[in-house]
Amino acid sequence: MNTPNSSPILCGTDFSVNSQKAADVAAALAARLGAPFQLIHASVIPASPLTQEHLNQEARRLREAGVELAAEVVEGDADTVLCQLAGERHARLLVVSSLSRRRAVRWLLGSVAERTAEASPVPTLVVREAAPFEDWARGIRPLRVFVGADFSASADAALHWIAALRQAGPCEVTVAYAAWPPQEAARLGIFGAIGPADDPAALQALLERDLREKVTRVLGENLVEVRVQTDWRRTDVSLLDMAVEAKADLVVVGTHQRHGLHRLRHDSVSRALLHHAPMSVVCVPTSAAAPVAGPRIRECRRVMVAVDLNEPHGFETPYAYSIVQPGGTVRLVHNIESFRLPVPGTGVSPGELSRKEEQAQQIAACEERLRALAPAPAEARGIVTEVEVTSGQETALSICSAAERFNADIVCLGVHTRHGLTDKKLGSVPLAVLQSCRRPTLVVWPPAE
Secondary structure (H helix, E strand, O other): OOOOOOOOOOEEOOOOOOOOOOOOOHHHHHHHHOOOOEEEEEEEOOHHHHHHHHHHHHHHHHOOOOOOOOEEEEEEOOHHHHHHHHHHHHEEEEEEEHHHHHHOOHHOOOOOOHHHHHHHHOOOOEEEEOOOHHHHHHOOEEEHHHHOOOHHHHHHHHHHHHHHHHHOOOOEEEEEEEEEEEHHHHOOOOOOOOOOOOOHHHHHHHHHHHHHHHHHHHHOOEEEEEEEEEEOOHHHHHHHHHHOOOOOOOOEEEEEOHHHHHOOOOHHHHHHHHHHHOOOEEEHHHHHHOOOOOOOOOOOOOEEEEOOOOOOOOOOOHHHHOOOOOOOOOEEEEEEOOOOOOOOOOOOOOHHHHHHHHHHHHHHHHHHHHHHHOOOOHHOOOOEEEEEEEOOHHHHHHHHHHHHOOOOOOEEEOOOOOOHOOOOOOOOOOOOOOHOOOOOOOEEEEOOO
């Protein structure tokens, strides 16, 4: 396995002015990171003496600036060659310019820079301006970095890359998430006014909480600005506006690296940013995420228990309190059938008002029964008990949404044995939760009689 200093920084060049900027940035980063620097020119025709002389001139220009490097000509298309060499040499970073020459018949498939960044097995920097990186490398000022994040593995890879960059020099980091309100509202079970003219404050607060916790796990709590913008526009448009507002020198995004027809069927945020962003862009593939150094213990600070008060209950709750860390929170959740609203324009009848009051009383009674399930020693251990009564026609969906709103580290789910043919089989609700819940779930069977 390569050590950080043996992993080179590769830079592609076509001898243009833009590629000279990219080479200057690659040289500055190599010096700051203490990494070898390799300058590559890819040509679809065998190298000629003129091509070799152009490469030698560029190498001399960089060496006169005090840069040590190796330079070579490799036959093949630039994006294919650079991606292949980056993987074979375990490059720390691949650097290309924002505009590069390639055969006109393949322009419709994207520029060399875009194709390289989307296919590269290592983080790839597409350079538009060299000055910010050179100032950062010389210690003149911090690098202003904007990270387009969400709650996926690709965002984790981008955050880990930023963590490594901050070890090499100061960075002012903004991590931002552009959320599409209908999708997030459905995931979190938040219903009500979410039209383009509305301001879903509850949705915003939950997303900011979850994003901050995600960022803190990787980058720590200090010197990172976290922003969530609920927006009905395309994700790339929202992120680009926020990056411009933050006056970013560099935009960092994760990539899923879809290929073939699958690539054509999905909108790519990274591809749009590569094409439209006025600043430099780094694309970090999911495979480049920092590997976990052996098994680690995951702290459980928030444990949610799905309680069915209509069944013999209470046996699953002690497991939640045994799992949660001292000082953590256990939330006990029960779902009741939702109150059906009247048809718009028909008004609210006295019977419907009575039903609504009856449901409020039912919720209060359920909350009291849930609180009674908390073990007496919990408070002495600093464990906070919260209760929530959800209201929905689909109990499994209500449980999954409650777990998302709570940002549960783990969900405890009690199941009940049945006699006869269904003995020791999961019921429909537990099975639906296991199939749909995005959180780790512990299934608790009742004690043997």
